[in-house]
Amino acid sequence: MTAALQFRDLTLGYDRHPAVHHLNGAVEKGALMAVVGPNGAGKSTLCKAVAGVLKPLAGRIERGDVAATDIAYLPQAAEIDRTFPINVFDMVAMGAWRRAGLFGRIGKQDRARIETAIQSVGLAGFESRPIGSLSGGQMQRTLFARLLLQEARIILLDEPFTAIDAKTASDLFDVVRRWHAEERTVVAVLHDLELVRTGFPQTLLLAREPVAWGPTSEVLTPENLLRARRMCEAFDEGAEACAHQAA
Numbered sequence: 001m002t003a004a005l006q007f008r009d010l011t012l013g014y015d016r017h018p019a020v021h022h023l024n025g026a027v028e029k030g031a032l033m034a035v036v037g038p039n040g041a042g043k044s045t046l047c048k049a050v051a052g053v054l055k056p057l058a059g060r061i062e063r064g065d066v067a068a069t070d071i072a073y074l075p076q077a078a079e080i081d082r083t084f085p086i087n088v089f090d091m092v093a094m095g096a097w098r099r100a101g102l103f104g105r106i107g108k109q110d111r112a113r114i115e116t117a118i119q120s121v122g123l124a125g126f127e128s129r130p131i132g133s134l135s136g137g138q139m140q141r142t143l144f145a146r147l148l149l150q151e152a153r154i155i156l157l158d159e160p161f162t163a164i165d166a167k168t169a170s171d172l173f174d175v176v177r178r179w180h181a182e183e184r185t186v187v188a189v190l191h192d193l194e195l196v197r198t199g200f201p202q203t204l205l206l207a208r209e210p211v212a213w214g215p216t217s218e219v220l221t222p223e224n225l226l227r228a229r230r231m232c233e234a235f236d237e238g239a240e241a242c243a244h245q246a247a
């Protein structure tokens with residue numbers, strides 16, 4: 001197996017309070033992997049660390065030949081400022097920054113790629129709409145178009161299908177399938193276990209530490225899900241040091 005991401009005794013947290021600890025393991029290149037777990041399990045924290053937004057408290061993440069800045073990351077919808085005065089076209093064009101540079105000119109070729117991405121998420125005709133006027137589903141389509149532009153080898157999606165209708169979710173899941181067919185590595189935080197069972201071959205079940213990780217059918221057992229819930233409920237929010245090391 002070739003690893004796209006390798007976690008080595010990884011501990012993540014805020015203000016020295018660990019939120020995720022003792023994560024060891026690898027995400028295979030080209031994997032389509034779900035990260036599931038109860039609220040507060042550390043799923044978003046893990047995404048932020050992989051994207052390079054949050055530095056580990058201990059341990060490390062190895063990204064092979066991919067720089068953290070080359071990882072496409074879709075944060076939770078709540079973290080995105082919709083009041084920013086920008087239209088759909090320019091929002092999607094931001095996905096080309098890595099190639100064009102922050103103040104680089106968008107050339108003819110990039111313009112065509114942006115148009116194609118907007119079309120492929122079903123938003124043709126919305127190019128000049130301010131993002132603040134979009135519905136939640138249209139906004140998510142816009143963000144997926146921006147991810148398409150990035151052409152990243154590793155794509156992180158934090159709750160990409162939450163609070164959007166079934167048609168939008170299904171259209172956007174088609175984009176995810178396309179990335180998988182192109183052998184990109186996709187890691188998605190999800191709460192819809194049915195979608196995970198049918199669409200994601202690999203799953204990491206997280207409850208501050210890994211409960212199970214592997215083929216989805218072996219991970220999402222009633223016993224593992226119950227264990228994850230109990231582990232999250234029992235976790236001491238104010239713990240100073242890693243509980244395992246302190247024990």
Ligand SMILES: Nc1ncnc2c1ncn2[C@@H]1O[C@H](COP(=O)(O)OP(=O)(O)OP(=O)(O)O)[C@@H](O)[C@H]1O
Nearest residue numbers: 014015019037038039040041042043044045046237
């Ligand atoms: N910026 C922050 N500062 C301090 N603590 C934080 C911060 N962000 C998250 N946490 C804490 O880290 C823990 C893990 O949170 P995280 O958001 O990673 O969980 P999650 O599994 O993504 O939850 P959910 O399913 O509710 O989105 C929680 O106890 C949370 O309160």
